[in-house]
Amino acid sequence: MNFDPRYSGRNFSSVGTRPIRPDGVDKVTGRARYGADFNMAGQLVGRILRSPHAHAVIKKIDTSKAEKLAGVKAVITAKDLPDLTDGDAAMYDILDNSMARTKALYDGHAVAAVAAIDARTARQALKLIEVDYEVLPHVTDVDEAAQHHAPLINDQIFTEGLEEKPAKPSNVTKRTQFGHGDVHKGFAQADFIVERSFKTEQTHQGYIEPHACVASVNADGTAELWVCTQGHFVYRQHCAQLLGLEASKLRVTSSEIGGGFGGKTHVWAEPVALALSRKAGRPVKLVMTRDEVFRASGPTSATSIDVRIGAKKDGTITAAEATLRYSCGPYAGSWAEIGAMTAFACYKLENVKTVGYEVLVNRPKTAAYRAPSAPMAAFAVESAVDELAKEIGMDPVDFRIKNAAQEGTRASYGPVYGPIGIGPTLEAVKNHPHMKAPLKAYQGRGMACGFWFNFGGQTCTDLNIGMDGSVSLAVGTVDVGGSRASLSLVAAEELGIDYAQVKAIVADTSSLGYNDMTDGSRGTFSSSMATISAARNAIKVLKDRAAQMWDIPVEDVTWEKGHAVAKGEKYGNLSPLSLKDIAAKSGTTGGPIAGHSELVADGAGVSFATHICDVEVDPETGSTRVIRYTVVQDAGKAVHPTYVEGQYQGGAAQGIGWALNEEYIYGKDGRLQNAGFLDYRIPVCSDLPMIDTQILEIPNPNHPYGVRGVGETSIVPPLAAIANAVSNAVGVRMSHIPMSPPRILAALDAEREG
Amino acid sequence: MAGVAVSTTINGDAVEYLCQPDETLLDVLRDRLGLTGAKEGCGTGDCGACSVILDNRLVCSCLVLGAEAEGRKVETIEGMAHGDQLHPLQQKFLEHAALQCGICTPGFLIAAKDLLEKNPSPTEEEIRFGLAGNLCRCTGYDKIVRAVQDAAQVMKGA
Numbered sequence: 001m002n003f004d005p006r007y008s009g010r011n012f013s014s015v016g017t018r019p020i021r022p023d024g025v026d027k028v029t030g031r032a033r034y035g036a037d038f039n040m041a042g043q044l045v046g047r048i049l050r051s052p053h054a055h056a057v058i059k060k061i062d063t064s065k066a067e068k069l070a071g072v073k074a075v076i077t078a079k080d081l082p083d084l085t086d087g088d089a090a091m092y093d094i095l096d097n098s099m100a101r102t103k104a105l106y107d108g109h110a111v112a113a114v115a116a117i118d119a120r121t122a123r124q125a126l127k128l129i130e131v132d133y134e135v136l137p138h139v140t141d142v143d144e145a146a147q148h149h150a151p152l153i154n155d156q157i158f159t160e161g162l163e164e165k166p167a168k169p170s171n172v173t174k175r176t177q178f179g180h181g182d183v184h185k186g187f188a189q190a191d192f193i194v195e196r197s198f199k200t201e202q203t204h205q206g207y208i209e210p211h212a213c214v215a216s217v218n219a220d221g222t223a224e225l226w227v228c229t230q231g232h233f234v235y236r237q238h239c240a241q242l243l244g245l246e247a248s249k250l251r252v253t254s255s256e257i258g259g260g261f262g263g264k265t266h267v268w269a270e271p272v273a274l275a276l277s278r279k280a281g282r283p284v285k286l287v288m289t290r291d292e293v294f295r296a297s298g299p300t301s302a303t304s305i306d307v308r309i310g311a312k313k314d315g316t317i318t319a320a321e322a323t324l325r326y327s328c329g330p331y332a333g334s335w336a337e338i339g340a341m342t343a344f345a346c347y348k349l350e351n352v353k354t355v356g357y358e359v360l361v362n363r364p365k366t367a368a369y370r371a372p373s374a375p376m377a378a379f380a381v382e383s384a385v386d387e388l389a390k391e392i393g394m395d396p397v398d399f400r401i402k403n404a405a406q407e408g409t410r411a412s413y414g415p416v417y418g419p420i421g422i423g424p425t426l427e428a429v430k431n432h433p434h435m436k437a438p439l440k441a442y443q444g445r446g447m448a449c450g451f452w453f454n455f456g457g458q459t460c461t462d463l464n465i466g467m468d469g470s471v472s473l474a475v476g477t478v479d480v481g482g483s484r485a486s487l488s489l490v491a492a493e494e495l496g497i498d499y500a501q502v503k504a505i506v507a508d509t510s511s512l513g514y515n516d517m518t519d520g521s522r523g524t525f526s527s528s529m530a531t532i533s534a535a536r537n538a539i540k541v542l543k544d545r546a547a548q549m550w551d552i553p554v555e556d557v558t559w560e561k562g563h564a565v566a567k568g569e570k571y572g573n574l575s576p577l578s579l580k581d582i583a584a585k586s587g588t589t590g591g592p593i594a595g596h597s598e599l600v601a602d603g604a605g606v607s608f609a610t611h612i613c614d615v616e617v618d619p620e621t622g623s624t625r626v627i628r629y630t631v632v633q634d635a636g637k638a639v640h641p642t643y644v645e646g647q648y649q650g651g652a653a654q655g656i657g658w659a660l661n662e663e664y665i666y667g668k669d670g671r672l673q674n675a676g677f678l679d680y681r682i683p684v685c686s687d688l689p690m691i692d693t694q695i696l697e698i699p700n701p702n703h704p705y706g707v708r709g710v711g712e713t714s715i716v717p718p719l720a721a722i723a724n725a726v727s728n729a730v731g732v733r734m735s736h737i738p739m740s741p742p743r744i745l746a747a748l749d750a751e752r753e754g
Numbered sequence: 755m756a757g758v759a760v761s762t763t764i765n766g767d768a769v770e771y772l773c774q775p776d777e778t779l780l781d782v783l784r785d786r787l788g789l790t791g792a793k794e795g796c797g798t799g800d801c802g803a804c805s806v807i808l809d810n811r812l813v814c815s816c817l818v819l820g821a822e823a824e825g826r827k828v829e830t831i832e833g834m835a836h837g838d839q840l841h842p843l844q845q846k847f848l849e850h851a852a853l854q855c856g857i858c859t860p861g862f863l864i865a866a867k868d869l870l871e872k873n874p875s876p877t878e879e880e881i882r883f884g885l886a887g888n889l890c891r892c893t894g895y896d897k898i899v900r901a902v903q904d905a906a907q908v909m910k911g912a
Binding site for chain 2: 018020021023024025027028029030031032033034036037119120205206207208209210256257258259260261287289290480481482642643645646649650652653654676677678682683684685686687688690691
């Protein structure tokens with residue numbers, strides 16, 4: 001395929017406008033169908049029995065009473081999901097997480113499931129399942145779990161990445177290290193050094209739509225799965241492998257998705273629903289309750305991070321070092337590794353070293369949450385950077401500008417940057433009126449930077465032109481926040497037609513080639529690249545058809561503003577043919593007109609943002625309000641600026657919740673104590689101010705329109721920006737997220753007591 | 755267990771159904787009547803995704819029993835537009851991109867309609883507190899508040 005993905009400066013006519021999204025009317029009228037809004041004939045209700053223990057051996061499960069209950073059509077345990085993973089450790093963990101095999105590893109771990117004729121019968125059946133547990137000692141805190149004497153979660157795990165293989169198993173699954181230069185030398189050159197330890201608590205993505213699916217396994221071995229997911233193709237692969245189905249016989253349809261933020265990139269209940277359907281011989285609908293969503297899906301890592309940064313009097317950073325411990329839940333992950341890669345990515349450093357430790361705990365399996373692992377690392381680093389600027393006596397923005405990475409900088413995680421936006425976002429913040437607005441008593445201002453890699457990946461699209469000249473665009477990335485609008489804009493741009501002429505849909509796994517998970521802010525970046533490629537292929541066909549209609553050589557036909565144009569004076573009498581004109585004749589010029597594209601979207605441009613935040617802290621109660629918030633971020637090229645702003649605002653709001661309120665609270669018994677929206681409080685409308693945005697456009701050289709992913713970076717700076725603001729408001733450095741009222745009061749008390 | 759026979763009015767139409775005594779109005783709407791516009795985000799009245807108007811009062815339909823709708827009037831998202839004419843709030847939500855994933859949108863629209871019927875000229879603060887019972891995880895609420903402000907202007911002019 002001769003597709004040139006390089007950026008070429010051009011004037012846009014559709015890209016950059018703000019039309020209404022194609023799926024909008026369905027979503028404001030209640031017609032859009034989400035995971036739980038789909039039904040099949042003869043459908044049963046599935047429910048899952050979950051462990052009440054944080055860590056326990058499952059000695060015996062007796063399902064006989066449940067099976068005898070009238071209306072129960074299937075009861076399953078791990079025996080009904082035999083291990084077909086063939087040594088694939090990651091897949092085995094997914095299997096074990098879907099249904100505990102020998103041990104329950106966290107409060108909420110699935111141990112059995114039923115399918116019954118209605119929800120009431122299914123609930124009754126769960127109560128009749130008898131599980132004999134041998135309760136084991138548990139550990140839920142990341143620092144305690146990393147100690148040598150901590151209860152072992154998996155005695156087969158020996159820390160990887162050490163110089164010598166350890167003799168004893170450990171909850172620390174892996175050590176990773178990044179950096180360059182010599183930090184000892186760098187610290188020796190420093191006039192000022194800041195060293196501090198930080199903690200962040202575990203949070204949940206908090207999507208409003210619980211996980212939901214309808215599974216139907218047929219007698220002939222074919223199966224269907226309707227599910228809210230960020231990646232139906234990946235769900236197909238995983239479910240097919242775990243159930244021993246042929247992938248091509250399992251058709252997965254991605255429903256409308258009611259939020260994901262990384263949390264819908266992993267299968268949990270879907271293999272269970274398929275196994276229930278297979279056993280019952282009927283379709284099964286399985287919808288998690290909110291309690292189950294909190295206890296058994298999500299969440300992000302809890303972390304413990306030590307940072308040390310040194311600088312000269314002139315503000316030059318001479319060395320930076322961090323040790324990062326991230327909880328993974330009970331299964332191995334690479335969360336600290338990502339944190340270690342992102343920690344110092346904003347800066348130009350001669351001497352830098354980061355070390356990550358992955359730590360097992362008796363909590364739900366850690367899942368991606370919007371720029372996974374980066375916000376915690378940025379909280380620690382950007383807090384220390386602010387503190388260091390203060391020690392030197394420099395303005396925090398000027399200090400960051402002096403040390404900001406730029407084109408040609410070797411990133412702390414390895415690669416050399418191309419054109420990047422960290423410097424421009426800092427300059428924009430320096431000049432922003434927000435930075436000069438006056439503050440009152442008990443108010444404080446903070447700012448912080450954030451980085452995210454962005455991802456491209458395998459992508460496939462189909463662009464079909466109807467005989468009426470309308471364009472149907474089928475994509476395989478999921479629309480999590482308006483991407484059907486942005487991809488329709490891109491198709492209209494490339495073809496030179498009206499946005500209204502294009503309708504984008506998300507195709508199912510049997511209708512389109514494989515697409516990677518919609519993660520890494522890749523939806524619009526990668527699918528727009530594939531859409532441009534598909535449109536260019538369609539234009540080749542359109543030109544060929546026009547040449548036929550005119551009976552001239554195709555080499556003499558160009559495509560301009562949605563029309564085939566015959567080049568040269570000899571064709572002066574040939575009026576341009578519009579896409580509609582050519583489509584109308586397609587039946588007699590060679591049949592349907594389409595453009596296809598399959599590619600690996602390489603070169604996702606890295607993304608940077610800088611945020612400014614004002615807070616007001618009530619010293620009596622410790623309660624904090626965000627009173628003003630500004631996001632400045634590089635979008636490369638904002639395809640639909642309103643939805644880009646939406647990504648900026650949404651990430652900031654999630655970061656505000658994380659910084660001030662949200663946390664998983666475990667009791668001494670290892671049980672989650674706040675598995676609901678009342679006690680796990682995400683920001684509500686009255687908690688927040690308007691969130692101002694400024695979109696910068698530093699084109700990504702690896703995309704035809706310069707597009708970069710925009711979805712994730714906005715959650716990276718808020719933890720640090722708010723911590724810096726609160727610290728400035730109360731005069732005490734806050735080092736534990738969330739900064740809930742009790743923590744702020746404790747910090748103020750500690751300061752008073754000296 | 756015997757069902758309860760209920761006669762009620764939903765979006766202006768007379769509707770009859772049988773439901774279990776412990777069945778919520780949300781489950782009746784979604785599972786028995788096919789009105790899936792109201793969503794279950796929590797089942798505990800904390801998220802507002804299942805908001806409906808019951809006799810001119812905004813309620814979480816997950817906290818109301820199906821049997822309680824007897825003889826009353828229920829308004830759901832499915833009745834908000836008049837034919838193909840969107841309600842000004844629906845139109846403004848689209849124009850302002852006040853939705854990303856859209857799962858909370860029916861609840862927000864119902865809550866905003868109730869708010870504007872009771873207070874046609876709300877301040878930003880009144881809008882923020884009026885919609886504080888509805889959770890949105892995508893937007894940060896900025897564009898929702900602006901859409902409601904804009905719709906209020908349009909509705910006053912109408």
